[in-house]
Amino acid sequence: MRHILKRHLGPALCAATLGIAAIAPAAAQESIRIGYAVSKTGPNAGGATTTTIPNYELWVKEVNEAGGIKVGNKQLKIEVVEYDDRSISEEAVRSVERLATQDKVDFILTPWGTANNLAVGPIFDKYGYPQIAGTSVTDMAPKLAARWPNSYWLLGTGGSYAEGLVELLVKLRSEGKIGDDVAMASIADGFGIELAKAGRAALEANKFKLVYDKTYPLGTQDLAPIVNEVKALNPDVFVAFSYPPDTLGLTDQARVLGFNPKVFYTGVATAFPLYKAKFGAAAEGVVSLGGIDPSDPKVKDYIARHTAAVGKEPDRWASFMTYAGLQALQQAIEKAGTLDKAKVNEVLRTGTFDTVLGQISFDNESRQVPNIFTVGQWQNGEFVGLVPHEHHGASQLVFPKPAWPAQ
Amino acid sequence: MTARPALVIAAGAAVFAALALVPFVADGYGMSLAIAIANYAILATAWALFSGPTRYISLATVAFFGVGAYTVAVLGEVLPWPIVVLAAAVNGTLLAFVVGLSTLRLAGIYFVIFSFGLTELIRQVVTWYEVKVTNTVGRYVFLDTDQSMIYWQLLGLAAILYLTGYLIGRSRLGFALRVIGGDETVARHVGIDTTRAKLMLFVLSALFMTLTGAIMAPRWTYIDPAIAFNPQISFQTVIMALLGGVQRLWGPLLGVIPLTLLFDWLNANFPNHYLLILGIVFMLIVYLLPQGVAGAIGKLSRSRTKPEPETDRKAHSAEARP
Numbered sequence: 001m002r003h004i005l006k007r008h009l010g011p012a013l014c015a016a017t018l019g020i021a022a023i024a025p026a027a028a029q030e031s032i033r034i035g036y037a038v039s040k041t042g043p044n045a046g047g048a049t050t051t052t053i054p055n056y057e058l059w060v061k062e063v064n065e066a067g068g069i070k071v072g073n074k075q076l077k078i079e080v081v082e083y084d085d086r087s088i089s090e091e092a093v094r095s096v097e098r099l100a101t102q103d104k105v106d107f108i109l110t111p112w113g114t115a116n117n118l119a120v121g122p123i124f125d126k127y128g129y130p131q132i133a134g135t136s137v138t139d140m141a142p143k144l145a146a147r148w149p150n151s152y153w154l155l156g157t158g159g160s161y162a163e164g165l166v167e168l169l170v171k172l173r174s175e176g177k178i179g180d181d182v183a184m185a186s187i188a189d190g191f192g193i194e195l196a197k198a199g200r201a202a203l204e205a206n207k208f209k210l211v212y213d214k215t216y217p218l219g220t221q222d223l224a225p226i227v228n229e230v231k232a233l234n235p236d237v238f239v240a241f242s243y244p245p246d247t248l249g250l251t252d253q254a255r256v257l258g259f260n261p262k263v264f265y266t267g268v269a270t271a272f273p274l275y276k277a278k279f280g281a282a283a284e285g286v287v288s289l290g291g292i293d294p295s296d297p298k299v300k301d302y303i304a305r306h307t308a309a310v311g312k313e314p315d316r317w318a319s320f321m322t323y324a325g326l327q328a329l330q331q332a333i334e335k336a337g338t339l340d341k342a343k344v345n346e347v348l349r350t351g352t353f354d355t356v357l358g359q360i361s362f363d364n365e366s367r368q369v370p371n372i373f374t375v376g377q378w379q380n381g382e383f384v385g386l387v388p389h390e391h392h393g394a395s396q397l398v399f400p401k402p403a404w405p406a407q
Numbered sequence: 408m409t410a411r412p413a414l415v416i417a418a419g420a421a422v423f424a425a426l427a428l429v430p431f432v433a434d435g436y437g438m439s440l441a442i443a444i445a446n447y448a449i450l451a452t453a454w455a456l457f458s459g460p461t462r463y464i465s466l467a468t469v470a471f472f473g474v475g476a477y478t479v480a481v482l483g484e485v486l487p488w489p490i491v492v493l494a495a496a497v498n499g500t501l502l503a504f505v506v507g508l509s510t511l512r513l514a515g516i517y518f519v520i521f522s523f524g525l526t527e528l529i530r531q532v533v534t535w536y537e538v539k540v541t542n543t544v545g546r547y548v549f550l551d552t553d554q555s556m557i558y559w560q561l562l563g564l565a566a567i568l569y570l571t572g573y574l575i576g577r578s579r580l581g582f583a584l585r586v587i588g589g590d591e592t593v594a595r596h597v598g599i600d601t602t603r604a605k606l607m608l609f610v611l612s613a614l615f616m617t618l619t620g621a622i623m624a625p626r627w628t629y630i631d632p633a634i635a636f637n638p639q640i641s642f643q644t645v646i647m648a649l650l651g652g653v654q655r656l657w658g659p660l661l662g663v664i665p666l667t668l669l670f671d672w673l674n675a676n677f678p679n680h681y682l683l684i685l686g687i688v689f690m691l692i693v694y695l696l697p698q699g700v701a702g703a704i705g706k707l708s709r710s711r712t713k714p715e716p717e718t719d720r721k722a723h724s725a726e727a728r729p
Contacts, residue, residue, distance in 0.1 A: 040678060040679065040681075041681065041682055043633070082678050083674055083675065083678050084674060084678040084679070084681055086674075086681070088634075088637065088639065089626075089627040089629070089634050090443070090623070090626070090627065091674070093439060093626055093627065094436075094439045094440070094443060094671070095674070097435045097436045097438075097439040098436045098439070098671075098675065100435060100436070101434040101435035101436040101437075102434075102436045114545070114629065115545065115627075115629045115631065115634060118547070118627070118628040118629035119626070119627040119628055119629060121628055122628065123435070126435075126553075127435075138545075140547055147549065188534060188535075188538040188544065189544055189631070189633075190544045190545040190631055193537075193538060193542060193543055193544050194543070194545075197542050197543070215538055217531075217534070218534075218633075
């Protein structure tokens with residue numbers, strides 16, 4: 001009663017004062033309504049505008065230019081409903097509720113990041129929407145998949161990345177190329193801690209010696225002390241499970257201080273085009289998470305289309321998972337021939353999809369894509385996938401890391 | 408304003424009984440809006456409960472809210488729900504007690520800065536503990552609850568809060584606090600134990616904030632220090648309370664409802680220009696409603712009958728006070 005009154009009063013008042021009239025939602029008939037709430041502002045905006053939003057826009061543009069998604073015997077164009085969750089969990093929850101119950105969209109794309117995907121999980125589950133998360137790294141993925149059967153975790157677990165790296169190191173050591181000493185720095189936040197924990201366990205299990213194992217707080221500006229301290233220990237391998245600002249900072253400092261270990265590994269943002277743009281030839285040989293198969297025509301084509309449509313290259317990690325998730329959703333809708341969510345979910349669970357990641361299926365208990373590249377390296381200006389070695393199109397590690405070029 | 412207490416309480420009970428029926432008529436989105444309003448209604452009212460009469464601007468709302476949320480994150484899966492809530496209440500009370508004892512002698516801007524720093528301090532301590540001791544920063548809260556349950560709990564808490572606020576307003580404690588707000592030195596001279604009075608109210612106010620955090624936590628599944636101790640919650644609480652007006656118990660509600668709806672409407676219609684428009688709206692509010700909604704209503708109803716009493720103007724200048 002009072003709520004209903006106020007609900008109209010607030011907007012009316014505001015529209016009047018601003019002189020902006022509310023735009024009536026277009027009548028939805030011959031279209032498929034797709035909604036998403038992503039962080040356009042706030043601390044998550046950097047990640048969301050690099051990985052999530054460009055791919056959503058690219059996909060919508062391509063689908064609509066091609067005439068739409070084929071549902072039964074109709075071609076339905078996509079109509080987008082978008083919100084900004086402002087990097088706040090509660091806003092993400094409310095926006096997705098709104099998409100589901102007010103806007104009654106046919107499908108909902110996932111927000112950016114682990115926290116917001118977990119926050120909205122119960123709502124996707126409640127209304128039966130498939131939740132195809134392309135930007136969530138969580139060790140809980142298998143548990144989440146069991147709890148929310150229509151959720152898919154394309155980026156896998158933190159453990160898989162750390163273990164991929166250790167697998168690579170074990171191989172190098174068995175070839176006599178590196179010793180036992182490993183230095184590891186990690187950011188004191190969700191992702192850094194999860195990976196450091198898994199990395200520590202895997203390194204210790206393989207009898208590596210952690211000569212340096214420290215965390216640094218979120219927002220650390222001065223990274224020279226870490227690099228200096230590690231440099232003094234002279235390890236063959238330096239691993240940093242870092243976030244974008246410190247990934248750039250650590251690389252910069254290592255270059256300035258002339259610290260050039262045989263294996264130099266940094267975290268999130270190493271696979272971003274930004275990294276290559278900033279460091280150029282100095283990026284050569286740096287190892288990180290993710291990677292692609294540059295000889296794959298589908299990958300090449302995707303990078304070209306992405307660059308043409310949004311004006312910048314995709315990152316070589318979660319962009320691929322995000323886009324593959326969209327392709328899988330589209331193919332599932334077309335295969336199901338209906339917008340019925342239960343039927344589309346059924347296809348998603350059991351089908352195989354042709355994506356930029358290759359032929360993928362989620363037909364497993366953990367609802368993850370088996371065999372994605374977990375470790376990659378900058379080689380000749382491209383971030384190529386290395387591990388798993390048996391993965392189609394895997395490249396060989398360039399070893400040792402070349403010296404930093406003179407500045 | 409001269410209504411008999413029994414009547415007021417009965418009327419309040421009737422309103423809350425009616426609000427309890429909302430989950431039966433609202434859809435999922437309506438419920439999430441109702442939860443947002445209930446959440447901020449409690450935070451802003453609890454904030455005004457202490458800051459209204461004493462005029463201490465506290466930015467520590469989210470410190471208590473976060474402690475409540477974190478208690479649930481840590482204990483949520485191992486203990487039954489009522490015990491978890493009780494533990495949150497104990498944590499919040501203890502923290503408020505320690506903080507209150509050590510800081511309520513501060514005044515003005517020192518208190519504002521301290522209360523803001525407190526949030527950061529607790530966030531860093533929690534982060535440090537999680538990194539060094541438990542080796543994880545994000546915690547997962549898998550509790551089987553739904554929107555209606557959260558809403559009813561918030562509504563129940565709001566009912567208790569309004570009843571408490573109403574009774575305090577009529578008690579000696581309430582009177583003592585108004586004297587302190589007027590002039591603390593005078594209050595001490597007339598024999599009021601000012602520190603004790605302030606402390607009691609500070610702890611009470613913090614208790615409600617803590618419980619709100621505990622009730623809201625299961626909604627997000629995943630909690631880390633940045634989520635639990637987001638300073639925006641503190642700022643929004645202050646803005647909403649000041650817009651509504653802090654001199655009356657129902658004042659903050661008049662800020663919470665329009666602002667929650669406004670935020671939501673702006674986000675829905677202008678997702679790309681949200682912050683820009685929000686800034687303009689805030690400026691308009693400050694220009695058009697410098698005394699808050701409650702102040703404007705009071706002024707409207709009094710206009711032409713008698714001149715504006717000085718107290719009301721002073722009350723709202725609390726915003727500008729250092």
